Amino acid sequence: MRRQRSVDVLVVGAGPAGLAAAASLAGSGAATVEVLEREARAGGVPRHCHHGGFGRWGAATGPRYAEDLVEAALGAGAAVRAGVSATGWSGPLSVDTTGPHGLERITARAVVLATGARERPRTARLVPGSRPAGVFTTGELQQAVHVYRQEIGTRAVVVGAEPVSYAARSALRRAGVDVAALVTEEARAQVSRGRAAAARVPLLTGVSVAELLGRERLSGVRLRRRDGRERVLSCDTVVFTGDFVPDHELARRGGVLLDAGTRGPAVDMSFRTASPGVFAVGSGVHAVEPARVAAGEGVRVARAVRGHLGGVGWPCGAVPVVADAPLRWVAPNRLVPGASGGRFILRTAEALVCPVLVVRQDGRFLYRQRVLGAVLANRGLYLSGGWVGKVDAGGGPVRVAVG
């Protein structure tokens, strides 16, 4: 009893990446474009970020930015259906959905996965201790504060000192919660010193959360310094921030090849996955970049999708691109013959000062790039792609290393 339908392009996920892709595709008028969003409203994560820092000049708030993206997609003629979840596949390009109006099976000529990312919660980080109430991720906290206006607690500890951690700090302040400290295992905040100072909150560096305490409700966190010394910080709320991971369930259930580094679908410079007709963009591919980067990928994937609809063949065979430690991952991470230009995003596990990135294939030197300034752990680092034409399509993996 599934209704069966067909569209030209099915976009899964109405965040910045999916909406931007839908707007450019529908705008070109060549195709019927439908966007599915499992949340009650379209817009993705920015909808929950009631702070500035979005849009071209960083002037818009998250909800405003999200609204503009939804308007643009609708205005261009895309169908945006909120409250509808893509729950699985019934064929290589057929997606099963559930919504209040029933079950559907939507077959498309191209599927764009734009499913976003989540923060690893306490459990996935294997933080031991009791299981009390009062434990959040930023995602949950922001919705609780901004969308539902719920009571949070009275005194919080924020785990992490990345941009998102400071967003958590603002949400807590909005909710009237005292923030006892931000704690990070890193040696410094993962934001500019100015921004860290402006937050006016104690920052404990070189510290990890060893245990959560309390029975029904959190009563404190036990912190451990690198030298092993411990102390208990009392609080009734703890927010685990950052440590993003792509929401790759749909990709994986569809047999889409994943990249071991990003944990998202492996994609080429045109955001094509290894599965013909399936594209992937945004935080679902590499978690997490600023929203405009995700939206930019949406615009770029539209070009590739149009090519696919117009009959450009799907590349078979690709050379993987891998990042060597201390680099964590690189995206895109598949190079197909004839690829050109573009930019690579990387993450490093450790802070680097003016690193030199070196690209090699089978030991053969391809490219070297100096990155100016200090690069903080878990922050983005970019590598230009002028060298991709030199890659031997029959060769081994391309490696990006700090040289």
Next chain:
Amino acid sequence: MSVTTKGPLPAEPYDVTVVGAGVVGSAIARELAGHHRLRVALVEASGDVGNGTSKANTAILHTGFDAVPGSLEARLVREGSRLLAAYAAESGIPVEPVGALLVAWNEEQLSALPGLLEKAERNGYDDARIIGADEVRAREPHLGEGALGALDVPGESIICPWTTTLAYATQAVRGGVDLHLNSEVQKVSSAPGADAQCHELSTPRGVVRTRYLINAAGLHADALDRRLLGRGEFTVTPRRGQLIVFDKLARDLVSHILLPVPTALGKGVLVAPTVYGNVLLGPTAEELDDKGATHTTHDGLADLRAKGRRILPALLDEEVTAVYAGLRAATEYDDYQIHSAPEERYITVGGIRSTGLTASMAIAEYVVGLLADAAGPDLDLTVGGNLDPVSMPNLGEAFPRPYQRADLIATDPAYGSIVCHCERVTRGEIRDALISTVPPGSLDGLRRRTRARGGRCQGFYCGAAVRELFDGWGESGAAR
């Protein structure tokens, strides 16, 4: 029929009161509800049923193949396993008969298998057999290197422990039992004068009077025993088991319950699928003296990961969904401690160690039998009222869930409205749980009834929305 969570308790005496609404106490209350002439109470310290050990186990419906032959436990596990399998089928409690492989990793373990096979046979379990390394590998291709053979126990199953306890409690309440939550029994005395036939149980909500008392207080059964009898028949030493729950995307890595060859401390660390579609790794076995120590530890989790890497290496690359710990009610004895004290009109059901979920229905039958013996004509336990069957929400992946059912969504769009995306829990299911016979006392109780907030994101997406529904329904807001 009533469930109370606050306010004074009824003054009128009960015929029978069961203390502790774990899987065992709830099963006993359900069994008693079948005798509808009795006034029965089920009294629970916490705010929900199944909130103690019963919520935190490995969720296996055992065959009892490895029990101590001839023990009460062996008998009740064997009987209970059959009873619960049939009850689950009738009530919609998910059970998957995946079977177990008891894997030998070295020569010593391999040489222990024939003894275990023989033990299984002495326990009346005839379906086990020993299989070689090749067959083990063929049946579990992701198993780590070096498995030499296994005891194949096809009868072992996985079950949902949460809806099991809930089904018992629901049926008991619908059958007329009064369930009093937030009522920790702190003192027990006998009433003076006319009510001399009654035990008086003091709780923070007042006194419960009861003619007969059944102690199913799990980890605290020994304390109640001492309070009532002035002596204890046994001492409970909690034995903690920590567990790691891996993401549903790991489910394809394993198809059987992978048991280790047992040691003196217990069954050891296993890898098992869950009916919710996850994979469990655990439990540890740690002797403690704190009955509240249900927290996980750094060393415990590290130990599990080391053991898990040996059993199923690829599992360790998967995301972790949850970590938790449960406490087994171990005693100085090798068997359940079920004792009747007819003079005191009292039965202790203690030391229900690591098999209580499986044995629960058989324990209940056994205990009601002891009660009949103790009470004689004083209690009419012969009238078996027919309990209306219950139909539990299906939390199992092997059966259609509401979000997959066009028929259900057509009758009510709320079943097509997914709130918790990782676990695919719909608004309709959350509403049903909140207005059910035994409604959840907390968000965790709601999770055990629906799985909402129990998935890989742990509320990143749905946490606030689920809390909104929880606060909006129930007592305060009635579907605001």
